[in-house]
Each structure stands twice: as structure tokens, then as C-alpha cells.
Amino acid sequence: MKTKTDQDAQARPSRCPDNSAFKQQKLPAWKPQLSIATVLSSFFVIGAACLAAGICLILSTNSVREIEINYSDKCSNCSKLRENSSNWNQECNCSAGFVLKEDMLGDVFMYYGLQNFYQNHRRYMISKSNAQLLGRDVNIQNSYCAPFTTYQNGTPMAPCGAIANSIFNDTIDLFYNVNSSVIQVPLLKTGNSWWTDKNVKFRNPVGHNLSSAFAGTARPPYWQKPVYMLDEEDERNNGYINDDLIIWMRVAAFSTFRNLYRRVSRTRRFADGLPAGNYTFRISYNFPVSKFKGKKYVILSTVVWSGGSNPFLGIAYTVCGTAATLMGFVITAIHLKLRKKKTYFQK
């Protein structure tokens, strides 16, 4: 009888669950605990690290030199002129001077800054055709470029869309006034954009020359010249691969932003950067901002390893480090107090 059941048991597959660690929920595991030692040490370590990083950041951003001039206020007459769009073909020049008390050593970058310009608006942001900017012959009707897609007669705009149409088109030159003579500071207009943008994302259409490649297209309505004449001196900076266009097309995350405009060419007098002295910006004022209560800036700045002069990161790290350290002390205090109480109760 018994042997028979044994045989039965052997014959039938056992229904007993496997004795594997997985099925029995006995997998080896690391069980981290919030022990006083780990918590305190991590708080103090984090506190110290954040404080160190914060102080480093503050020190390095303090070494950044930056000049910022609001030229939409300074050139109020031009601003007024541009408010009326019928004056678009009237030139308006304006200059803004400043005094550099100390040398600006190292690479000096010139930015234009815009305030209240909503490049991050959804409809603005999608209003372009990446395929077109890649030099492909695509039907831009399928893109979100409207209403800056084609003219009434069907001629497509190159490049299409609201972003390209609203390109920043002021020209800013920098002059160094020394001993009653005026020297133009040499500025580099190429090499300012991202490598991938310049070499991957933007390409000119293939053609005999650039103007024939863009044949059959028209400039966007707000442009004064067609896209193949953006930089007639340098073919590698013309058409879609023009640095100013590329930089403008990389839309900003916020309505206040600065885009790199030019770099100071470190040659001759300016080999070490900008020497102290009087300078003047000469601006050909084309870009209207007062209509939407916007502001325009021109900025000169040096950079350090952490970027420009924004002090936020340094301050935030310092505050965070201080808070973490304080928290560490608070936890220590609470712990000691509790331990005392516990031992008191135990007695």
C-alpha cells in the first residue's frame, strides 16, 4: 500500500513548488538602512561638497567681466521709428559708448540680448522646416511654417516659418577710442554656433552656385536680402549655414535670452582681450522691439569653466551646502537628545 503510493508519487510530477530562492522570496539582497552614521556622514559630506562647489563657482564667476548695455533705451529715436513698420526701409544708426575701467582679458564674446521675446512659444517654436534647412527639396506646405510659408503667388519662402522670418537683423560694430583715434575692434562672425548645427543640422541646397540653388524661392517678408546673400564674403557662412541664422534658429528656453553675436578676434592690440578704455557700439537699428515692450541689449563678456557671469549656481550651491551642514547638526542634536532620553528611561 505504502510503496504503491510512493510509486504513484514518483510517477506523477510533484506539485510541490520549487525550492528556489526566487520563488521562495529569499533572494540575496542588500538592505540599506537609514542609520545615524550613514545619514550624518552623507549630510556632512554633501554639505561640504556643496559648500566647496559653491565657493569655487562664486570665485570663478566673480572673475568674469561683463558689460551690458540696453540700447533699445539708448536709441529711443530708432526704437520709435521702427515702431511703425512702414518705415522699414529707412536706415537708423545709433551709437552707445561705454568705458572699460579694467582690461577684459581672454576671449571676449559679444552677445545680443532680447527681453520679452517669446521664442519659447509653442507656435513659434514649431514654425520651421528642418528638412528645408537641411537643403532638401521638400514641400514646406506640410510643415508648420504657416503663415510664413509661401507668398500669394505661390513662391515658397526660404527659409520658411516664423522663427526665420523674425531673425535678429541689427548690425553691431565695436570701436575702440584711443588717443582721439577710433579703431574698429576686429570681430569674428563664424565659429560661434554648435558644431552639429553647422555641420549636420543645416545644409545648403545643392546647386551650381548658391543663388541658383535657391532659385524659385523668395526671402521671408521681414528680410531685407535673400538667404543666399547673408554673407557674400564667405561662402561657408552663407545661405542656411550662416552662423547668425543658425544661432537664431536655436530657440531660447525663456523669453529673456542672449545669443552669441560675435567674438573679438584676438589680433594685434586685442591679442589679450579688450584693453581698458573708451569704446563705442555702432548699431544699425533694424529689429523692432518696442512694439511688444521688448528690450535689446548688447553684452560683452568673458567666460570661465562654468560659463558666463550667472551667479545663481554658486549662490545656490553655497546655500544648499550650508543647509545640508546645518541639517547634519540638527540631526546630531536630535540624536544626542534622544539617546540621553533613552538612557534616562532605561535607568
Place this chain on the structure above:
Amino acid sequence: GEVVCEPPNNKLDKFGGTLYWKEHKYPLSNQNMLLRGCVLRNTEWCFGLVIFAGGRGAAAAARGAGPPLTRVPRPGPDTKLMQNSGRTKFKRTSIDRLMNTLVLWIFGFLVCMGVILAIGNAIWEHEVGARFQVYLPWPEGVHSAFFSGFLSFWSYIIILNTVVPISLYVSVEILRLGHSYFINWDKKMYCAARRAAAEARTTTLSEELGQVEYVFSDKTGTLTQNVMVFSKCSVNGRSYGERPRGSRGRGAAGPAQPASCSAGDAQDVLGHKGELGQRPEPVDFSSNPLADPGFQFWDAGLLEAVRRGQPLVHDFFRLLALCHTVMPEEKSPGGRGDGTGTAGTAGTAGMARGWHGDSGENMGTVGTAWGWRGRHRDGGDGEDSVGTVGTLLGATAIEDKLQQGVPETIAVLTLANIKIWVLTGDKQETAVNIGYSCKMLTDDMTEVFVVSGRTVLEVREELRQAREKMMAASRSVGNGFCQEKVPSSKLPSVLEAVAGEYALVINGHSLAHALEADMEVEFLETACACKAVICCRVTPLQKAQVVELVKKYKKAVTLAIGDGANDVSMIKTAHIGVGISGQEGIQAVLASDYSFSQFKFLQRLLLVHGRWSYLRMCKFLCYFFYKNFAFTMVHFWFGFFCGFSAQTVYDQYFITLYNIVYTSLPVLAMGIFDQDVPEQRSMEYPKLYEPGQLNLLFNKREFFICIAQGIYTSVLMFFIPYGVFTDATRDDGAQLADYQSFAVTVATSLVIVVSVQIGLDTGFWTAINHFFIWGSLAAYFAILFAMHSDGLFHMFPNQFCFVGSAPAALAQPAVWLTIGLTTVVCVAPVVALRFLKLHLRPQLSD
């Protein structure tokens, strides 16, 4: 003939009707009723009539003339038993219901956000956008700021919909499935003798196992083995079968049993009786080839009596061998047959009490159920009763042992603050005895109230007296001078905190009154104040009604456990039904949600599997809501800076993959594998079970904490990069704050922060957790770089316009410093708060 009777109902103990037959009227009462499944024996003929035959409506006559055995034909849904069996309802857990509410709230929240942003959009378009139209004209068809706001509302509903955790439902089901498999796979809930593993027959209730407050248990087959073993007999006034002292002990639950499980084969009571006669000395069967080797009998006196050839003893065994069932006409009060034994006459009942007392004193550790058979000299004639014609030959005692580990299990469950009610069809004495032997009732108890009134007034009075006694005791224990009358509305609260240990035993007929609408609250309050409740002689429907009553008023999670068809209704009614796959077929198992073969496995099911399940589910839900809020609310803050234009912060692929790829697996792994304390601990400290009963780990408060944490994270996630990026430049002088770099920075810090957070939440890092957490982070970076690669851009320039952003952004020290700062600021306060909570208000599990 014609039968006029009551309409189909569910009352098993009542029937009223009249039979018109050949111009005679015969009253029909419950005495004339046979219920479905009843077996009629030892009668030469009978006429039967099927009534309540279900859908057919007409009564079909069943004529069973002559045969000694007549089965009532298989009936339809109108029969009393079917009506008594209760309805099947779809079971959902309380967390499910809470989840539905929360998801609705989140929907409301989503609409609120949409409205706020839509109003913002209308204002913005009116104040700013209208002037900005030179550069960005309104789209076709939009002529007013108001309409633009209206459109923006829908855009934001679409963008922010990720705050509604749609994948939550699927994920929760996956978790429960995993938990159910762990129950199926549990070797410690496998019964080798029955070759039956525990089985989770439903995969939707697992976390509710961690919240059970009331257990309703059947007795026979659930607490006991439902294996009737001949234990004692009394012949001619002499009692045989006393066990020698040595063989008894604490573990006397049965030396005949296999180690882990109850005796395997169903032992035929009658078979034993036949063989017993030739059985020699205790445990020595050698001289008898027919002896069942599994049987043990300790008293050699009986054997000697047989050998000596005492005529009465021989008569006794002959009758035992010949007639199987005796139906005494005259029943002792409340003593109708119920399957385990037939109550004997007044004389045998008296002897039974003697043995009962004996068992209470000496055999307390052995669970015993005594069934009595009155034997008559002329046994074939069932109509003779002892008092008049028959002579009492002797009596046999059938023992139904407690299952192994039942008292221990009940003790542990009681420590876990789980209240155990026994609902049994047995009679009161049996039930009370079982109560004593499985330690539900103890001699230390202040008082055991017995409610057995037959009328409404009696029952009410008995309940009232019980309450008054308890209150009087608690008052005198509490503070002596508190003499003022407690208003009746305060009764429950007083009774909750009653001092001393009481038990309530209530009879089926009293229960019928106690369950009526006007008395049920009184009954419930009385019962809940008692430490143990035993309901005897209850019908299946009453079992379900008791469960329903507790469900209705106590808002507690109930679990019903039983093995027979009479437990089906209770199993279906309770939040969780557990079926014991025992001797009584599989009806209970089929109706149940979980099934196993031993009552003691309940301890493991609740304290280990249930507790873990609940813990995992709660942690999972908290994290899930948190991560969705942290992810989505960033769009909300960004709305204030992008002209409420419904611009997303992240790349569209990140939005698609965030919930599916980057954050799903680590939280699933936590929800499946997490353990706060090892299983031995949760058995050793049943108090660990309490958070589940009190619903502490996930409730509305915890939900708001999670949401708050998610919103806090989203605020930092947006405003720290915002602060850093405004006016910042890259280390090569180019602009840093372009939209794509910002998107990459925020997305990366979000993935890192939620990964660190899941790392903090995970208390049990198995290899799988490691793999999923590190794997998700690795997958994020791999996918990020793939999406931003040149190749994809050249294939689909309009779809993958983020080309080069990830490498360019992540090469910047400022971006990494931002990510680091965000992580520290998001996580450090959580660590600090958790640590302080752990330190200042430690839970038992910590």
C-alpha cells in the same frame, strides 16, 4: 393532490404548507421537508414531491417507493439551499476603490490646471500676444484671446494628462499577479500529504490580505481535520479508551499524522469499528492481518473484554458492524444530526458530559469532537427509544482532532489584532469545546456569555445583560467614581474599550433574531466587545449575514475560511474567501479566492504574504503618484514662462518613454520584491500586521504627502535650471539657455532624481532591483544619445530635431552642476524627514 405552500425562500428551518389529497388536508411543516442533497436511509418506502424545482415552476413528483435510499433530485435555483447560498459578487479591494477616487481627484486637478493655464493664456494673448503678432500671428480661425485660451485649455489637458496615472492600473495588476505567484510558489504552504500547494485563485485581492481584521472560520474541516477517529467507547457503563499518560503530551495532536499535514486518507468510521474487535494490545496489530496500520488504540481493556467474550461487548460490536446509522426519535434539546455524530438519548448525553469534562481537564491539548451513537438491543428498529423499549448497550466516541498548529495560529492571529469568529453548524457544546481546545476560549476569561434565547425579547435581553456586565466591569476597573449613566449613544465607544476578556456564544435560532434590522447593531457591538465569538447551528445564509453585518458596520476587511459547501456563501460575501481543500469536496475551494489545505497556513498567508503585499502595494502607489506629478507639473510651471502656449518642457520621445521605459521597471521590481522585515520577524511579531488594518501606509493623507513631494520636486526641477540658465552661457561662449539644452537638463535631472528616490524607497535590493534601476538609468542615456544622433536626424529631420543637443548639453560642467544641485535639493530633505520620522516616531518594523 395539490400543495399550497410558501413561496421559495431561504429559511432552512421553516416550512409551511398544506397538502390537499383526496379531499383531505394535511399540514406540511419542516418535519416533512428534505433539503437538497439529503440522504434518506433505512426506510422501506417513501413518497416524495419535489417543490421549488427551480425554473420549471411545476412541482415534479419523485416517487421513491421501496428503496432504502432516496435522493432528492438535483434541484433548480429556487430550492431553499440554493436560495441560502448567497450571490456571487465581484470583489474589489479597498485600495482599488481608493485608487479610483484618487484618480478622479487627479482628473479634477488636471481640469483645474487646464483652467488656470487657459485663463493665463487668454490674458497673455490679450496683453502680450496681441502685440507680438508681428512675429507670431494668431493661427487661422483664432480671432480673440478668449478663443485662444479655450484652445489652450485642451492643449494643456493633452499635455498634462500624464498626471493621471493610466498605466497605474496595469502595473497594479502586474504586482498582484506577482504576489499571487509568490503565494502559489510558497513551499511553506505546501501540504505534502495532500500534495496540494496553496493557490491564489484570484489575482486581484493580494494587498487586502494585509488588512484583514476579522476572520470568520468554519469549524469542521477547517479548525479540525474532519477525520473521524474512533476514540473511546462505553459498554455497559464501563468506559474504554483512556489513553495512557505517557502517550499524551503537548504534541498529542496526533502521532498518527504525517509530519506536516493531517492524516492523508479519509478513514472510514465504520471500517474501524469492524476491525476493532480483533485488535490486540496498544499499537500492536501483528496478530490481526485485517487491522488498519494507521489506527491506534490505547486501552487494552476493551480487547480483553472482547477476548473474554462478554456478551454485551460482543453485541455492541456486532451492532456497530451491522447498523450504520441510528436515528433516535427522541432528540435531546438542540441535538439534531449534523454529520459528525448523532446525538444520543438523554442517557448517552449524560455520559457524554462526563467525557466532555474529562476532555476539558485531561485532554485539553487534543482537539476532540464527540459524536455519540446510542445503540439499541434491537438496533434494526429505529423507532424504539432507549427510555421505553431499547436498552442502552453502550456508546462510542468519535474524535475529530484539531488540525496541527491551530491553537498556535489562532494565538498569533489574535496577537496580530485579528478577531476570529467561529461560525459553525455544530451544536453549542461541540463548538464551545472546540473553542476551548483551540485556545479561543480560556479559563482565564472573565465570562463566556451564552445567548440561546428563542424569542426576540429573550435574545435582546440576553445581549443587553452581557453588555451591562461588561460595562460594569470596565467601569469598576477604570475609575471607581465614574458612576453617572453612560448615554446609550456612547455605548459602542465604551464597549470598544471594555476591560477583561469576554466571549460570546450565540445559537443559530438566537442569531436569526439578532440579525434582524433592529437588533443587528446591538448584536454587533456586543460581539465586537468580546474577545471570541462563536456562533453555532448557523445556516449558510446566516454565516453570510454575519459577515455582511461586520462588513457593513465595521468598515473592516473580513476574511472567511471554510471547507464545505455550507461555507460558500460566507466565502463569497467576505472581502476575502479562503477555501480549505479538505474532505468535503471542492465547492468551497471553487468559490474561494485563496485555497490551501491547512488552517495554519492562514497565518503565513496573512502575516507574511498579506503584509508584504500591502506594504509593496502602498510603496508602489506612493511612488507612482509621486513620479507622475514630478514629471508633469514641470509643464505647468513652464506654462507661466512660455506664454501659456502649451509648450512641453521635454522632448516628445522623453514624454512617451518616461512612464514606459525610464521609470516603470524599478518601481515594479520594488512592488514585487520589496521586504521591510524578514518573514520570520513578521511571524514573531504579529503586531507588525497592524499598519495594514489601520490602513496607515496608503490613505488619503499619504496620497497628499506623495503629491506634495511630487510638486515640490517639480518646482525645483523647473526653477533651479531656470535660475541657472537665465543669462548663462556655455564655457565656449555660446548660448546655454536654448530650449533643447534646457529640455535635456530637466529630463536628465528628473530621471536621476526619481531613480535616486526609488533607490531610497527600495528596502530590499535584490539583483533584479539593481539591474532594473541601473538599467533604467543606462537605458535613459542610451536612448537619449540615440534620439539625438545624426543618423536618425538625417532619416527623419522633422521628427528628431534635437540632433546634437544631448552631447552638447551634457558636455557642460554647468549642466552637470545643475543636475547635481537639483538631485541634492530634491532628495536631501526627503532623507532628512524620513530619518527624523524614523528616529522620533519609530514604527515597529523599523
